[in-house]
């Protein structure tokens with residue numbers, strides 16, 4: 336579904352990404368981990384059509400840098416971090432905006448568009464919010480509305496930049512659970528996260544970005560080891576298996592001690 340081939344990217348003379356290659360199939364939750372400023376958002380911009388210095392991004396076999404914005408929007412959508420919003424639109428209107436990529440220049444939304452919006456609200460279990468003002472919702476509810484807007488856009492690949500940032504723990508779990516539901520429906524969801532435990536619990540595939548290169552690209556149990564995480568974040572980290580075989584990541588005991 337998505338193939339990234341030998342990507343290199345620089346801002347001016349400053350190289351950011353070097354020789355990045357990976358392939359991702361549909362129906363997966365993918366977590367991208369890396370320290371602040373390593374280039375996660377830059378990689379996302381390239382997936383969304385910004386031209387790399389070298390290399391290509393292929394979506395369903397098509398080079399995204401040669402596609403129009405409208406063609407890209409029909410296949411891949413970007414979901415930014417939640418920012419508490421003051422939009423005075425209703426939830427229904429916000430989700431309807433996802434249909435814009437499908438409107439002709441002068442066409443008003445029609446019955447089919449309203450149906451797609453209803454389906455998106457239902458998939459995210461937020462039908463009850465349809466007449467509420469977006470600005471009155473909690474951060475977690477707003478995030479679900481933004482995801483529903485992308486579902487209404489009918490793209491099958493979602494790029495999410497820290498979807499759980501700024502959310503309390505229950506809202507984080509609600510959003511992560513919803514991501515799993517979308518994956519079960521066949522979506523490919525790629526999220527940047529700063530919480531390795533989210534990747535341990537919810538990812539099918541993990542990418543590690545370190546000093547501009549991809550240092551790991553595999554299943555969570557292969558990638559998310561104490562050694563790899565300690566090297567990635569340059570602090571001692573331990574990954575432990577629980578009795579039910581789930582894994583959790585913790586700071587190393589020695590790192591907790593105050594000297």
Ligand SMILES: Nc1ncnc2c1ncn2[C@@H]1O[C@H](COP(=O)(O)OP(=O)(O)OP(=O)(O)O)[C@@H](O)[C@H]1O
Pocket residue numbers: 346351369370371372373374375376377378
């Ligand atoms: N438009 C730009 N022009 C020049 N440098 C930029 C630009 N955008 C980002 N950078 C720099 O490129 C590097 C990678 O930035 P990027 O936002 O991709 O990192 P990130 O991994 O997403 O960071 P974070 O985890 O903090 O969000 C940083 O050093 C940043 O300062």
